[in-house]
Amino acid sequence: MDGTLVDTETLWWDATAEVAAAHGHELGAADAPEVVGRAVDDTAAHLARVTSAERKALARRLTDDFFQRVAAGAPLRPGADRLLAELAAEGVPFALVSASPRVVVDAVVGGSLAHVPFAFTLSADDTARTKPHPDPYQAAADRFGVPTGRCVAVEDSPDGAASAEAAGCALLVVPSLLPVRSTPHRTFAPTLADVTPATLRACLTRAVSTPQARR
Numbered sequence: 001m002d003g004t005l006v007d008t009e010t011l012w013w014d015a016t017a018e019v020a021a022a023h024g025h026e027l028g029a030a031d032a033p034e035v036v037g038r039a040v041d042d043t044a045a046h047l048a049r050v051t052s053a054e055r056k057a058l059a060r061r062l063t064d065d066f067f068q069r070v071a072a073g074a075p076l077r078p079g080a081d082r083l084l085a086e087l088a089a090e091g092v093p094f095a096l097v098s099a100s101p102r103v104v105v106d107a108v109v110g111g112s113l114a115h116v117p118f119a120f121t122l123s124a125d126d127t128a129r130t131k132p133h134p135d136p137y138q139a140a141a142d143r144f145g146v147p148t149g150r151c152v153a154v155e156d157s158p159d160g161a162a163s164a165e166a167a168g169c170a171l172l173v174v175p176s177l178l179p180v181r182s183t184p185h186r187t188f189a190p191t192l193a194d195v196t197p198a199t200l201r202a203c204l205t206r207a208v209s210t211p212q213a214r215r
Contacts, residue, residue, distance in 0.1 A: 037157025
């Protein structure tokens with residue numbers, strides 16, 4: 001969701017920067033790996049390490065500040081609306097798998113993505129562990145009733161890519177704020193404007209042809 005379908009990574013960065021500044025820390029490039037694409041608790045834990053603030057209080061403040069920014073409007077990423085419409089037209093089921101908390105997922109899906117026919121949505125609250133662990137994508141494949149190796153994950157961040165790859169999904173990476181490491185099992189596209197349903201089918205074909213074992 002964040003940084004892939006909607007341009008919320010910038011909103012998350014701004015919210016984190018504001019919370020960090022309130023506790024005497026200036027957010028910078030060194031913080032980026034602990035902020036971009038990370039779950040609220042992960043970023044809160046990082047801020048707790050670099051400030052004297054309490055982690056749970058930081059998590060609440062981060063969620064509240066981010067939610068307010070999302071509620072004000074989260075623009076779609078280039079090509080996202082067209083790709084989702086084409087998938088729907090072809091009868092390809094798709095779900096939203098996010099490391100954001102349920103309250104944020106519901107706000108975005110009820111706002112910027114209200115017109116999108118997701119089969120279901122998964123938030124950070126719906127699995128024991130969220131990204132970069134494989135749990136979210138494994139849970140999504142289980143709900144679809146198919147092996148993870150028959151699913152294509154579309155991700156923008158290192159943690160998201162690691163989650164999908166660990167679960168055994170085919171993977172298309174469309175980087176957002178952070179660079180994502182290239183591996184033989186990852187397909188890359190500069191934006192979703194360059195992606196079609198055929199692109200996603202090619203990701204599956206590529207995944208099957210690589211020596212990595214697929215679930």
